[in-house]
Amino acid sequence: MAEQTLRPRRSVLYMPGANERALEKAKGIDADALILDLEDAVAPESKAEARDRVCAAVQSGEYGHRELAIRVNSIGTEWHEADIAAAAAAGPDAVLVPKVGSAEEVRTLVGALESAGAPDHTQLWAMVETPAGLLHVEEIAAAHERLTVLVMGTNDVVNETYGLHVPGRNPLVLTSLSLCLLAARAAGKVIIDGVYNDVKDLEGFEAEARQGREMGFDGKTLIHPSQVEPANVAFAPSxxxxxxxxxxxxxxxxxxxxxxxxxxxxxxxxxxxxxxxxxxxxxxxxxxxxx
Structure with a gap:
């Protein structure tokens, strides 16, 4: 895991898989990693087209040093199996799966990737964002060596616990972040903090990025290119x-x-x-x- 934990993932930017212009723009953004999204950012009627576009982007080889992950739709959705098969064939650096809730799901996902012929370099990343995932995060983190990165889904954590988004993050979110970080470190895995929703609030973003760094996270997921530079600064040694x-x-x-x-x-x-x-x-x- 030494190579994995030392690979910079300070800035991990979500890019909508249905937006061809955004995928093209991402080639010039200095993010450490890009998550090409087939889930939340894509309407149901555009899922198949986005899948083809994202896989073509991965196979283009035009993203330089940026680590490329494809976020597929979650287990149980009508798009999941086709997403896994297409992502495995495209061979990105990683496949990110939302709403992972158990160690058994991790092993099922690894089996699906291997059955679909995913190359050895394609890792599994798991989003931890549901009450079940939070309660079983230690088992999830240690479930398989192909799982290398945990990604916090803090918006879903707030939503599914009926909490509120507040400055500094509410106590349950902070507890969830702490538990997941401990689980990741115990298993020797990388862990990425959740997103900050207000793209116009640079001061608030910088404060939350500093908080994540102080807690021990390896980087932060981002929703806008303007957040890349401050994330790169916050999670790098001065x-x-x-x-x-x-x-x-x-x-x-x-x-x-x-x-x-x-x-x-x-x-x-x-x-x-x-x-x-x-x-x-x-x-x-x-x-x-x-x-």
Whole structure:
């Protein structure tokens, strides 16, 4: 999982699969990942056409460094099986499935992808957004190695629990985010925070992105290109973070080489766990800058 957890997914932008112009525009947007959507963003009468368009976009090879995921319609819908078959044939980086509610569903989805001939590089991403999914998230995260990323569906969490959207997010949403993050880390998986709905409220978006980063999320799902740059900033190490990590590692290694039992840096004791975190910061910075 080291390669997966170090791959930048700071900004994960939903793009409507039925909108040809949007799919073309996405080729020039500096998002780390794109979710080409066949679910919420596509009307029922346009599902088949959008499916063909999205799969053609994936196979075009014109999206550069951007990781490409296809969001299919959920299990039990009339479009799900055809979506899975088409996505498997297109071979994106990932197939994102909404409303995953159990470990058994994860194993069923993996079996469906494999039966449809999905290449080895096509991962399974699972949206956690229902009460059932939240209550079983630990089992979901650990259900199969092909599942590599959990994606929070915070709008659905609010909707299905009859909660409210409030600044800073309501207590149940914060509890849900925390439980899912713990489950992801316990299973060694990546986890992406939910969307921020008001595309005109940059200050509110930046605050929520900072909150997600402080909680430990790897990135944030986005609904508008204007959110990409602030997400990339929020979930990346700053220049100060990188310099601090470099200096801490150097100080620690010098102290250890000199046989010192206790290492201090900037007046604080430094242990192996702090150095591991510093090395992770530098490795993630390298992953971003070397693309």
């Amino acid at each position: 220049a100060e973070d990188v310099e601090h990590a470099q200096q801490m590692i150097a100080t620690f290694e010098e102290a250890k080489a000199a046989g010192q039992g206790v290492v201090t840096f900037n007046g604080r004791m430094v242990e192996e766990l702090h150095v591991r975190d510093a090395r992770r910061i530098l490795a993630f910075h390298e992953a971003i800058t070397s693309r």
